[in-house]
Amino acid sequence: MTPGSTLANLTALWAARDCAGVTEVVASDMAHLSIAKAAHILGLKLRQIPTTPTGAMIEDALPSDLSRSALVLTAGTTSTGAIDPLALGGRAAWTHVDAAWAGPMRLTRLSDRLDGIEKADSVAVSAHKWFFQPKESALVFFKDVEKAHAAISMGGTYLAVPNVGILGSHGAMAIPLLATLMAWGREGMAERIERCLDVAESIAKLVNDDPRLELLAWPVTGVVNWRPKDTSVFDAWHQALPEALVSTTTLRGDRWFRNAVANPMANPLAISEAMKCVPL
Numbered sequence: 001m002t003p004g005s006t007l008a009n010l011t012a013l014w015a016a017r018d019c020a021g022v023t024e025v026v027a028s029d030m031a032h033l034s035i036a037k038a039a040h041i042l043g044l045k046l047r048q049i050p051t052t053p054t055g056a057m058i059e060d061a062l063p064s065d066l067s068r069s070a071l072v073l074t075a076g077t078t079s080t081g082a083i084d085p086l087a088l089g090g091r092a093a094w095t096h097v098d099a100a101w102a103g104p105m106r107l108t109r110l111s112d113r114l115d116g117i118e119k120a121d122s123v124a125v126s127a128h129k130w131f132f133q134p135k136e137s138a139l140v141f142f143k144d145v146e147k148a149h150a151a152i153s154m155g156g157t158y159l160a161v162p163n164v165g166i167l168g169s170h171g172a173m174a175i176p177l178l179a180t181l182m183a184w185g186r187e188g189m190a191e192r193i194e195r196c197l198d199v200a201e202s203i204a205k206l207v208n209d210d211p212r213l214e215l216l217a218w219p220v221t222g223v224v225n226w227r228p229k230d231t232s233v234f235d236a237w238h239q240a241l242p243e244a245l246v247s248t249t250t251l252r253g254d255r256w257f258r259n260a261v262a263n264p265m266a267n268p269l270a271i272s273e274a275m276k277c278v279p280l
Protein backbone atom coordinates (compact mmCIF):
# COMPACT_ATOMS: atom_id res chain seq x y z
CA MET A 1 0.00 0.00 0.00
CA THR A 2 1.07 3.57 -0.64
CA PRO A 3 -0.33 6.92 0.48
CA GLY A 4 -2.16 7.64 -2.79
CA SER A 5 -1.88 6.65 -6.42
CA THR A 6 0.79 9.21 -7.27
CA LEU A 7 3.15 7.07 -5.18
CA ALA A 8 1.60 3.83 -6.44
CA ASN A 9 2.35 4.90 -10.03
CA LEU A 10 5.88 6.00 -9.10
CA THR A 11 6.51 2.69 -7.33
CA ALA A 12 5.24 0.68 -10.31
CA LEU A 13 7.34 2.61 -12.80
CA TRP A 14 10.39 2.27 -10.56
CA ALA A 15 9.89 -1.50 -10.76
CA ALA A 16 9.37 -1.21 -14.55
CA ARG A 17 12.66 0.63 -14.96
CA ASP A 18 14.67 -1.77 -12.83
CA CYS A 19 13.00 -5.07 -13.80
CA ALA A 20 12.51 -4.47 -17.51
CA GLY A 21 15.23 -1.89 -18.25
CA VAL A 22 12.79 0.54 -19.81
CA THR A 23 14.06 3.94 -20.92
CA GLU A 24 10.77 5.66 -21.65
CA VAL A 25 7.21 5.91 -20.43
CA VAL A 26 4.51 5.87 -23.09
CA ALA A 27 1.17 7.21 -21.88
CA SER A 28 -1.80 9.03 -23.32
CA ASP A 29 -2.07 12.80 -23.22
CA MET A 30 -4.96 12.28 -20.76
CA ALA A 31 -2.89 10.25 -18.29
CA HIS A 32 -2.78 11.67 -14.76
CA LEU A 33 0.05 14.11 -14.07
CA SER A 34 1.53 11.60 -11.60
CA ILE A 35 2.78 9.65 -14.64
CA ALA A 36 4.75 12.67 -15.90
CA LYS A 37 6.04 13.22 -12.35
CA ALA A 38 7.19 9.59 -12.11
CA ALA A 39 8.93 9.71 -15.50
CA HIS A 40 10.70 12.90 -14.45
CA ILE A 41 11.81 11.53 -11.07
CA LEU A 42 12.99 8.23 -12.58
CA GLY A 43 14.89 9.91 -15.43
CA LEU A 44 12.69 8.30 -18.08
CA LYS A 45 11.59 10.00 -21.28
CA LEU A 46 7.84 10.62 -21.51
CA ARG A 47 6.13 10.03 -24.84
CA GLN A 48 2.51 11.19 -25.05
CA ILE A 49 -0.02 9.47 -27.29
CA PRO A 50 -3.08 11.35 -28.58
CA THR A 51 -6.58 10.46 -27.45
CA THR A 52 -10.08 10.23 -28.89
CA PRO A 53 -12.52 13.11 -28.21
CA THR A 54 -13.75 11.19 -25.16
CA GLY A 55 -10.25 10.67 -23.78
CA ALA A 56 -9.10 7.12 -24.60
CA MET A 57 -5.66 6.41 -26.05
CA ILE A 58 -5.62 6.09 -29.85
CA GLU A 59 -4.11 2.67 -30.36
CA ASP A 60 -2.92 3.36 -33.90
CA ALA A 61 -0.83 6.29 -32.68
CA LEU A 62 1.42 4.02 -30.59
CA PRO A 63 5.01 3.56 -31.77
CA SER A 64 5.60 0.10 -33.25
CA ASP A 65 8.67 -0.55 -31.12
CA LEU A 66 7.83 -0.67 -27.42
CA SER A 67 10.70 -2.97 -26.49
CA ARG A 68 12.28 -0.34 -24.17
CA SER A 69 8.99 1.22 -23.06
CA ALA A 70 6.75 1.13 -20.05
CA LEU A 71 3.30 1.45 -21.54
CA VAL A 72 0.90 3.15 -19.14
CA LEU A 73 -2.78 2.50 -19.81
CA THR A 74 -5.34 4.39 -17.77
CA ALA A 75 -8.49 2.67 -16.57
CA GLY A 76 -10.69 5.65 -15.78
CA THR A 77 -9.00 8.87 -16.81
CA THR A 78 -9.22 11.74 -14.37
CA SER A 79 -11.05 14.11 -16.72
CA THR A 80 -13.52 11.85 -18.52
CA GLY A 81 -13.29 8.39 -16.93
CA ALA A 82 -12.24 6.85 -20.26
CA ILE A 83 -10.61 3.43 -20.39
CA ASP A 84 -7.58 3.03 -22.64
CA PRO A 85 -7.51 -0.14 -24.79
CA LEU A 86 -6.44 -2.58 -22.08
CA ALA A 87 -5.97 -5.35 -24.64
CA LEU A 88 -2.67 -3.59 -25.44
CA GLY A 89 -1.24 -5.07 -22.25
CA GLY A 90 1.83 -7.16 -22.94
CA ARG A 91 2.81 -5.30 -26.10
CA ALA A 92 5.55 -3.32 -24.32
CA ALA A 93 8.54 -4.30 -22.18
CA TRP A 94 6.31 -3.46 -19.19
CA THR A 95 2.62 -2.59 -19.01
CA HIS A 96 1.33 -0.56 -16.11
CA VAL A 97 -2.39 0.10 -15.69
CA ASP A 98 -3.24 3.23 -13.75
CA ALA A 99 -6.59 2.05 -12.41
CA ALA A 100 -6.60 4.63 -9.60
CA TRP A 101 -10.21 5.48 -10.33
CA ALA A 102 -11.88 2.52 -12.05
CA GLY A 103 -9.91 -0.49 -10.75
CA PRO A 104 -12.49 -1.49 -8.11
CA MET A 105 -15.07 -1.82 -10.90
CA ARG A 106 -13.41 -5.20 -11.50
CA LEU A 107 -15.43 -6.43 -8.48
CA THR A 108 -18.77 -5.40 -9.97
CA ARG A 109 -21.21 -6.67 -12.57
CA LEU A 110 -19.39 -4.37 -15.02
CA SER A 111 -16.09 -6.14 -14.48
CA ASP A 112 -15.71 -6.93 -18.19
CA ARG A 113 -15.20 -3.24 -18.94
CA LEU A 114 -11.71 -3.81 -17.51
CA ASP A 115 -10.96 -6.97 -19.47
CA GLY A 116 -7.28 -7.02 -20.41
CA ILE A 117 -6.16 -5.56 -17.04
CA GLU A 118 -4.97 -9.06 -16.11
CA LYS A 119 -2.22 -8.74 -18.74
CA ALA A 120 -0.56 -5.87 -16.86
CA ASP A 121 2.78 -6.20 -15.09
CA SER A 122 1.60 -3.69 -12.51
CA VAL A 123 -1.66 -2.03 -11.54
CA ALA A 124 -2.28 0.99 -9.29
CA VAL A 125 -5.63 1.44 -7.53
CA SER A 126 -6.68 4.23 -5.21
CA ALA A 127 -8.43 2.93 -2.11
CA HIS A 128 -9.54 6.47 -1.26
CA LYS A 129 -11.72 6.58 -4.34
CA TRP A 130 -13.93 3.54 -5.02
CA PHE A 131 -12.84 1.61 -1.93
CA PHE A 132 -14.28 4.52 0.09
CA GLN A 133 -11.23 5.02 2.34
CA PRO A 134 -9.86 8.15 3.99
CA LYS A 135 -7.36 9.99 1.76
CA GLU A 136 -3.78 8.71 1.33
CA SER A 137 -4.65 5.10 0.68
CA ALA A 138 -3.74 3.21 -2.48
CA LEU A 139 -2.53 -0.17 -3.65
CA VAL A 140 0.04 -1.27 -6.17
CA PHE A 141 -0.17 -4.81 -7.51
CA PHE A 142 2.56 -6.67 -9.38
CA LYS A 143 2.22 -9.70 -11.60
CA ASP A 144 5.61 -11.00 -10.45
CA VAL A 145 5.65 -9.81 -6.85
CA GLU A 146 8.96 -11.41 -5.96
CA LYS A 147 10.81 -9.85 -8.86
CA ALA A 148 9.21 -6.44 -8.39
CA HIS A 149 9.87 -6.41 -4.65
CA ALA A 150 13.50 -7.36 -5.21
CA ALA A 151 13.87 -4.40 -7.58
CA ILE A 152 12.32 -1.85 -5.20
CA SER A 153 13.73 -3.03 -1.86
CA MET A 154 16.60 -1.47 0.03
CA GLY A 155 18.06 -2.59 3.33
CA GLY A 156 20.33 -1.01 5.90
CA THR A 157 22.26 -2.38 8.86
CA TYR A 158 19.83 -0.63 11.18
CA LEU A 159 16.75 -2.28 9.60
CA ALA A 160 15.30 -5.62 10.66
CA VAL A 161 13.86 -6.06 7.16
CA PRO A 162 14.48 -4.06 3.99
CA ASN A 163 12.09 -1.25 3.03
CA VAL A 164 9.95 -2.34 0.12
CA GLY A 165 9.08 0.66 -2.03
CA ILE A 166 9.52 4.35 -1.43
CA LEU A 167 8.37 4.78 2.16
CA GLY A 168 10.43 4.25 5.26
CA SER A 169 8.32 4.50 8.38
CA HIS A 170 4.64 4.25 7.76
CA GLY A 171 1.47 3.63 9.70
CA ALA A 172 -0.82 0.63 9.53
CA MET A 173 -2.59 2.04 6.52
CA ALA A 174 -4.22 -1.26 5.59
CA ILE A 175 -6.34 -1.36 8.75
CA PRO A 176 -9.22 0.91 7.61
CA LEU A 177 -9.42 -0.92 4.27
CA LEU A 178 -9.35 -4.28 6.02
CA ALA A 179 -12.07 -3.11 8.43
CA THR A 180 -14.22 -1.90 5.53
CA LEU A 181 -13.82 -5.19 3.67
CA MET A 182 -14.66 -7.14 6.83
CA ALA A 183 -17.75 -5.02 7.43
CA TRP A 184 -19.09 -4.91 3.87
CA GLY A 185 -17.51 -7.92 2.23
CA ARG A 186 -16.66 -8.05 -1.43
CA GLU A 187 -20.36 -7.95 -2.33
CA GLY A 188 -21.03 -4.88 -0.17
CA MET A 189 -18.12 -3.07 -1.78
CA ALA A 190 -19.32 -4.03 -5.27
CA GLU A 191 -22.87 -2.98 -4.48
CA ARG A 192 -21.76 0.52 -3.43
CA ILE A 193 -19.64 0.96 -6.56
CA GLU A 194 -22.60 -0.19 -8.66
CA ARG A 195 -24.75 2.43 -6.91
CA CYS A 196 -22.19 5.09 -7.90
CA LEU A 197 -22.37 3.86 -11.50
CA ASP A 198 -26.17 4.06 -11.36
CA VAL A 199 -26.02 7.63 -10.03
CA ALA A 200 -23.66 8.57 -12.88
CA GLU A 201 -26.10 7.08 -15.40
CA SER A 202 -28.99 9.03 -13.82
CA ILE A 203 -27.00 12.25 -14.17
CA ALA A 204 -26.22 11.39 -17.81
CA LYS A 205 -29.90 10.73 -18.47
CA LEU A 206 -30.88 14.00 -16.84
CA VAL A 207 -28.43 15.83 -19.11
CA ASN A 208 -29.65 13.98 -22.20
CA ASP A 209 -33.26 14.85 -21.37
CA ASP A 210 -32.56 18.57 -20.97
CA PRO A 211 -32.50 20.35 -24.33
CA ARG A 212 -30.25 23.07 -22.87
CA LEU A 213 -27.46 20.58 -22.13
CA GLU A 214 -24.86 18.53 -23.97
CA LEU A 215 -23.36 15.25 -22.73
CA LEU A 216 -19.80 14.43 -23.79
CA ALA A 217 -20.34 10.66 -23.71
CA TRP A 218 -22.33 8.03 -21.87
CA PRO A 219 -20.35 7.34 -18.65
CA VAL A 220 -18.38 4.06 -18.56
CA THR A 221 -16.70 4.48 -15.17
CA GLY A 222 -18.95 6.86 -13.25
CA VAL A 223 -17.51 10.12 -14.61
CA VAL A 224 -20.02 12.39 -16.35
CA ASN A 225 -18.96 15.39 -18.45
CA TRP A 226 -21.60 17.86 -19.53
CA ARG A 227 -22.11 21.53 -20.34
CA PRO A 228 -24.72 24.01 -21.48
CA LYS A 229 -25.07 23.95 -25.29
CA ASP A 230 -24.78 27.72 -25.15
CA THR A 231 -21.20 27.79 -23.90
CA SER A 232 -21.36 31.55 -23.30
CA VAL A 233 -23.37 30.84 -20.12
CA PHE A 234 -20.82 28.32 -18.75
CA ASP A 235 -19.31 30.72 -16.20
CA ALA A 236 -22.71 31.96 -15.05
CA TRP A 237 -23.82 28.34 -14.55
CA HIS A 238 -20.63 27.52 -12.71
CA GLN A 239 -21.27 30.36 -10.29
CA ALA A 240 -24.92 29.43 -9.86
CA LEU A 241 -24.39 25.72 -9.22
CA PRO A 242 -23.84 24.87 -5.54
CA GLU A 243 -20.20 24.59 -4.59
CA ALA A 244 -18.88 20.98 -4.65
CA LEU A 245 -21.78 19.78 -6.81
CA VAL A 246 -19.56 19.69 -9.90
CA SER A 247 -15.93 20.24 -10.83
CA THR A 248 -14.71 21.41 -14.23
CA THR A 249 -12.23 20.15 -16.76
CA THR A 250 -10.89 21.48 -20.06
CA LEU A 251 -10.91 19.18 -23.09
CA ARG A 252 -9.34 20.38 -26.34
CA GLY A 253 -9.76 23.96 -25.14
CA ASP A 254 -13.44 23.54 -24.19
CA ARG A 255 -14.64 23.65 -20.60
CA TRP A 256 -16.95 20.95 -19.28
CA PHE A 257 -18.60 20.26 -15.98
CA ARG A 258 -17.52 17.00 -14.43
CA ASN A 259 -19.20 14.71 -11.91
CA ALA A 260 -17.00 11.87 -10.69
CA VAL A 261 -19.48 9.87 -8.64
CA ALA A 262 -17.61 8.61 -5.58
CA ASN A 263 -20.47 8.79 -3.13
CA PRO A 264 -22.94 5.91 -3.27
CA MET A 265 -25.42 8.08 -1.35
CA ALA A 266 -25.26 10.91 -3.91
CA ASN A 267 -28.63 12.12 -5.06
CA PRO A 268 -28.87 12.92 -8.77
CA LEU A 269 -32.02 14.91 -8.04
CA ALA A 270 -29.82 17.47 -6.26
CA ILE A 271 -28.33 18.30 -9.64
CA SER A 272 -31.69 18.61 -11.33
CA GLU A 273 -32.90 20.86 -8.48
CA ALA A 274 -29.76 23.00 -8.79
CA MET A 275 -30.28 23.33 -12.52
CA LYS A 276 -33.68 24.92 -11.98
CA CYS A 277 -31.87 27.88 -10.41
CA VAL A 278 -29.27 28.50 -13.13
CA PRO A 279 -29.75 31.32 -15.67
CA LEU A 280 -31.22 30.24 -19.01
Ligand SMILES: Cc1ncc(COP(=O)(O)O)c(C=O)c1O
Binds near residue numbers: 004009074
Ligand atom coordinates in the same frame (compact mmCIF):
# COMPACT_ATOMS: atom_id res chain seq x y z
C1 LIG B 1 -6.13 8.25 -12.93
C2 LIG B 1 -5.44 8.79 -11.72
N1 LIG B 1 -4.19 8.40 -11.46
C3 LIG B 1 -3.52 8.85 -10.38
C4 LIG B 1 -4.09 9.75 -9.51
C5 LIG B 1 -3.29 10.25 -8.35
O1 LIG B 1 -3.83 9.80 -7.18
P1 LIG B 1 -3.51 10.46 -5.76
O2 LIG B 1 -4.21 11.77 -5.76
O3 LIG B 1 -4.06 9.47 -4.81
O4 LIG B 1 -2.04 10.62 -5.63
C6 LIG B 1 -5.39 10.19 -9.75
C7 LIG B 1 -6.02 11.16 -8.83
O5 LIG B 1 -6.96 11.82 -9.12
C8 LIG B 1 -6.09 9.71 -10.88
O6 LIG B 1 -7.33 10.12 -11.17
